[in-house]
Amino acid sequence: MTANLHSPERQLIELRMEHADLDATIDYLVEHKPLDELMLQRLKKRRLALRDKISRLELSLDPKEPA
Template sequence: MAGEDEARAEAQAAHEELARLREEHRDLDNAIEALERLNAGDRLQIQRLKKRKLALKDRMIFIEDQLTPDIIA
């Protein structure tokens, strides 16, 4: 039972992190879009935001893979 509870808690924590990462990813997307539309941001700043956004996407994919059960075909 303790193992199941621990696994459930880990899965819940992963889901919460995933939700937070998705929100941050959306926020970055909106910020990049706004900076590009207004030409207010310099290219370096936009590039840094895009790099951060890509890192978030990589982390989200990793977490999603951890949450998806392995299916042996």
């Protein structure tokens, strides 16, 4: 059962959840003033890094077949 907790599929789900949480946080910060630009930049960088990590994991789970 512990192997399932560390499976790539589980990691992908957790990364997507974290990405969605960051989206919601960023949206909230943009709508409510005062706006901390530095924190917003850091959150956006983190969100982008997560998106890249999700993409790499998706490719490793479902590699494209050559045409």
